[in-house]
């Protein structure tokens with residue numbers, strides 16, 4: 001299976017790096033080694049002896065390992081195709097990871113037009129079909145020249161699996177490729193990407209439930225393979241849900257600017273004060289957990305949080321200055337009042353050293369501060385205004 005998109009789950013990042021293709025990190029998740037081994041076992045012990053009887057165990061195992069390597073290679077080709085088409089269309093691709101259920105390409109930006117999205121989505125399955133054709137021709141070729149039956153079996157198996165991969169991925173269910181195709185088509189005809197996301201993720205959920213139900217039926221019939229379908233369905237369900245939530249949040253905040261959510265005119269503390277003074281006269285009496293610090297000319301020089309002052313040992317608080325432990329100005333995330341909120345959020349997400357805060361400047365003048373609770377409040381208000389029944393949890 002192959003999926004692609006901006007948001008991915010954390011578990012995929014634990015991977016073994018294979019290398020780089022045009023600036024894109026390519027890695028393999030540890031789960032792939034387990035899956036590869038299970039697959040090789042199934043092929044060496046069942047599939048290949050049935051298709052081409054009469055060889056030794058070692059031969060079956062060697063050939064099975066080669067087949068699995070080619071299989072993962074074709075999965076990788078599928079993902080690389082998505083990524084290269086995306087890159088050519090100006091989408092930033094961060095990494096490709098092979099993991100439990102196939103490949104995942106992680107993009108930092110999204111397709112700008114439905115046509116681009118369509119091309120990126122179709123590139124993967126098209127590559128799988130091409131691989132199927134090549135493997136199929138190899139199988140026919142080996143057969144024609146009277147080559148080994150095992151060679152025909154391996155190439156034939158790879159060809160069939162590649163077709164299955166392409167067809168499965170074309171199911172019109174986000175986050176599968178077919179779901180992206182559906183999204184692009186609805187987007188093109190309606191001009192509304194939020195509506196397109198709803199349609200594609202709704203189908204994604206239906207498809208996932210179908211897979212889970214199928215898995216349970218197969219399990220009930222006594223085949224352990226059902227577990228695989230159920231797992232896959234559960235994974236798709238999680239991914240489809242995450243995507244629709246993300247789209248809702250994005251939609252709710254998209255029309256806001258930094259000035260709409262910031263807490264205006266934050267209280268500023270002097271950067272020449274000692275930590276003890278700052279605790280006594282600022283943190284304890286004014287209900288803030290973060291203060292911008294200003295030098296004597298009034299220029300903002302740092303950002304001091306409760307977390308940082310608590311790290312200063314009690315006996316040192318009288319002579320350590322606030323500015324010595326504060327986030328220096330250069331590391332503070334800043335925004336202009338009219339900056340769109342999604343881009344502000346993106347910056348906040350990437351910066352770790354700014355205590356989760358963004359300072360809003362109008363020219364040189366500090367006019368506001370944005371904290372995670374400001375974002376939360378904006379989300380809650382957006383939910384009140386736009387979604388009468390609360391956030392979509394269906």
Ligand SMILES: [Zn+2]
Nearest residue numbers: 002003124177
């Ligand atoms: Zn794909």
